[in-house]
Amino acid sequence: MRAPAFWNIKHGRDAAFALRTILWPLSVLYDYFTQNRIKTAKPLRLAIPVISIGNLTLGGTGKTPLAQSLRRKLAEKYGKVAIVSRGYKGKLQGPVKVDIASHSAGDVGDEPLMLAQSGDVYIGKSRAEAAQLAVANGAKAIILDDGHQNPSLAKDLSIVVVDGEVGFGNGMICPSGPLREQPETGLKRADIVVWIGDKSDAQTELSGFADKVYFANIIAQEHQYEGKYLAFCGIGRPEKFEGTLRDLSVDLVDLIPFPDHHDFSESEIAELRSRAASEGAKLITTEKDISRLNQSQKTGIEVVKIEIMFENPNDLGDIIELLVAKNAEVG
Numbered sequence: 001m002r003a004p005a006f007w008n009i010k011h012g013r014d015a016a017f018a019l020r021t022i023l024w025p026l027s028v029l030y031d032y033f034t035q036n037r038i039k040t041a042k043p044l045r046l047a048i049p050v051i052s053i054g055n056l057t058l059g060g061t062g063k064t065p066l067a068q069s070l071r072r073k074l075a076e077k078y079g080k081v082a083i084v085s086r087g088y089k090g091k092l093q094g095p096v097k098v099d100i101a102s103h104s105a106g107d108v109g110d111e112p113l114m115l116a117q118s119g120d121v122y123i124g125k126s127r128a129e130a131a132q133l134a135v136a137n138g139a140k141a142i143i144l145d146d147g148h149q150n151p152s153l154a155k156d157l158s159i160v161v162v163d164g165e166v167g168f169g170n171g172m173i174c175p176s177g178p179l180r181e182q183p184e185t186g187l188k189r190a191d192i193v194v195w196i197g198d199k200s201d202a203q204t205e206l207s208g209f210a211d212k213v214y215f216a217n218i219i220a221q222e223h224q225y226e227g228k229y230l231a232f233c234g235i236g237r238p239e240k241f242e243g244t245l246r247d248l249s250v251d252l253v254d255l256i257p258f259p260d261h262h263d264f265s266e267s268e269i270a271e272l273r274s275r276a277a278s279e280g281a282k283l284i285t286t287e288k289d290i291s292r293l294n295q296s297q298k299t300g301i302e303v304v305k306i307e308i309m310f311e312n313p314n315d316l317g318d319i320i321e322l323l324v325a326k327n328a329e330v331g
Contacts, residue, residue: 003058003059003178003236003237004016006019006020006170007169007170007172007177007178008166008169008170008178009170010169010170010171015170020170020172020176020177023175023176024172024176026175026176027172027173027174027175027176027177028173030173030174030175031173031181031182034149034180034181035181035185037149037151038149038151038189041151041152043151043152043153043154043155044128044131044132044152044153044154045154046131046132046135046142046153046154047135048078048135048139048140048141048142049078049141049142049156049157049323049324049327050131050141050142050144050153050154050155050156050157051070051074051141051142051143051144051155051156051157051158051159051323052143052144052147052148052150052153052155052157052158052159053066053067053070053143053144053145053146053147053148053159053161054144054146054147054148054149054150054158054159054160054161055146055148055160055161055162055163055180056148056160056162056168056179056180056181056183056186056187057162057163057166057168057169057178057179057180058174058178058179058180058236059178059236059237059260060163060235060236060237060240060260061161061162061163061196062161062163062194062196062216062218062308063145063146063161064111064114064115064145064288065218065306065307065308066159066161066194066216066308067083067115067143067145068115068118068307068308069307069308069316070143070316070319071083071118071119071143073316073317073319073320074141074143074320074323075119076320077141077320077324078140078141079140079141080120080138080139080140080141081119081120081139081140081141081142081143082119082120082121082122082131082134082137082139082141082142082143083112083115083119083120083121083122083142083143083145084121084122084123084124084127084130084131084134084142084143084144084145084147084153085109085111085112085115085121085122085123085127085130085145085146086109086123086124086125086127086145086146086150087108087109087112087123087124087125088109088111088146088261089105089106089109089110089261090105090106090107090108090109090112090123091106091107092107092108092123093124093125094122094123094124094125094126094129094130095122095123095124095126095129095130095132095133096108096122096123096124096130096133097120097121097122097133097134097137098112098113098115098116098120098121098122098123099116100113100116100117103116104294105263105291105292106263106292108121108123109123109261110261110288110289110291110292111145111288111291112145113291114287114288114291115145120134120137120139122134126152127144127147127150127152127153128152128153131144131153148160148180148186148189148190149180149181149186156323156326156327157191157192157319157322157323157326157327158189158190158191158192159190159191159192159193159194159319160186160187160190160192160193160194161193161194161196162193162194162195162196162202162205162206163196163197163237164195164196164197164198164199164200164201164202165197165198165240166178166237167201167205168183168205183205183206183208184208187206187208187209190209190211191211191212191322191326192211192212192213192214192319192322193206193209193211193212193213193214194213194214194215194216195213195214195215195216196215196216196217196218196308197217197218199215202215212318212322214310214311214312214315214318214319215310215311215312216308216309216310216311216315217308217309217311218244218306218307218308218309219306219307219308219309220244220247220248220304220305220306221304221305221306221307223248223304223305225248225249225250225251225284225302227251227280227281227282228251228252228253228279228280228281228282229245229250229251229252229253229281229282229283229284229302230252230253230254230255230256230272230275230276230279230281230282230283230284231245231250231252231254231255231256231283231284231285232255232256232257232258232272232283232284232285232289233255233257233258233285233286233289234257234258234259234260234261234262234264234288234289234292235260235286235288235289236260238255238257241255241286241304242255244304244306245284245304248304250284253276253279253281254279256272256275261292262289262292263292264289264292264293264297266297269293269297273300282300282301282302283300283301283302284301284302284303284304285301285302285303285304286303286304286306287303287304287305287306290303
């Protein structure tokens with residue numbers, strides 16, 4: 001399912017005021033249950049540092065490339081770093097360590113499978129149990145993926161990631177808007193905001209946030225793309241992928257969007273191959289999408305790899321120093 005367009009429109013005819021009003025009672029319930037779960041939880045305190053990466057909106061904001069970069073930097077300080085995830089859309093309940101040789105995206109979710117290419121990842125319906133399994137297997141620090149509204153683990157440092165292109169959308173809570181909780185509420189539990197991309201609304205959106213704000217961009221790794229390409233993806237905002245391809249000067253025939261976290265069938269991949277052949281083009285997709293394909297489906301499909309780049313190269317180091325300081329306070 002793709003996010004409704006009106007979620008990111010504050011004013012005008014396309015803001016769907018009537019629909020937002022109809023949905024508002026459901027938003028009140030969504031907010032009540034979210035906040036009640038957070039307030040009544042008894043978080044598990046681990047003996048190792050826990051850093052949470054999350055957001056205040058539904059959909060992708062750039063958490064995954066941040067988790068990858070942060071894991072590399074954390075490893076310099078702590079050694080073995082594990083990422084703990086819910087394993088969204090994976091059928092396994094866990095807790096289990098993700099094994100790229102035996103697990104599929106259908107087992108553990110596409111993001112955990114992708115992240116496991118470069119380090120230890122544990123998934124579980126209970127993230128506290130998944131984290132305990134990581135500790136039992138020698139983890140010296142944990143990155144809690146998409147953990148800002150998950151109260152099961154005590155966090156030494158909480159990072160909220162914001163996509164600067166949409167900010168906090170229309171400012172309303174799901175299903176009236178994209179928010180998981182109101183910014184003034186969620187930011188009270190944050191130590192750091194990482195604002196990605198367009199900074200024009202940052203000061204306004206973060207007016208009540210007095211802690212640290214870092215600015216970064218998601219960039220594609222350098223690669224030579226020759227010839228024509230037919231792109232496809234099943235991500236929250238396919239227009240972001242299209243923009244990346246345009247920035248790379250890819251000769252793009254078309255981009256075919258699918259629902260977020262889409263499980264591609266053999267017939268769909270066959271249709272994509274047929275369309276590409278008729279256009280004299282090659283297929284290209286994202287890292288998350290390629291992780292959901294089986295080995296035969298992947299053949300001949302190129303992948304755009306992305307990474308996060310902070311405006312200040314010292315920012316990742318500053319984040320680690322803050323984690324160390326806060327963990328020392330708790331200890």
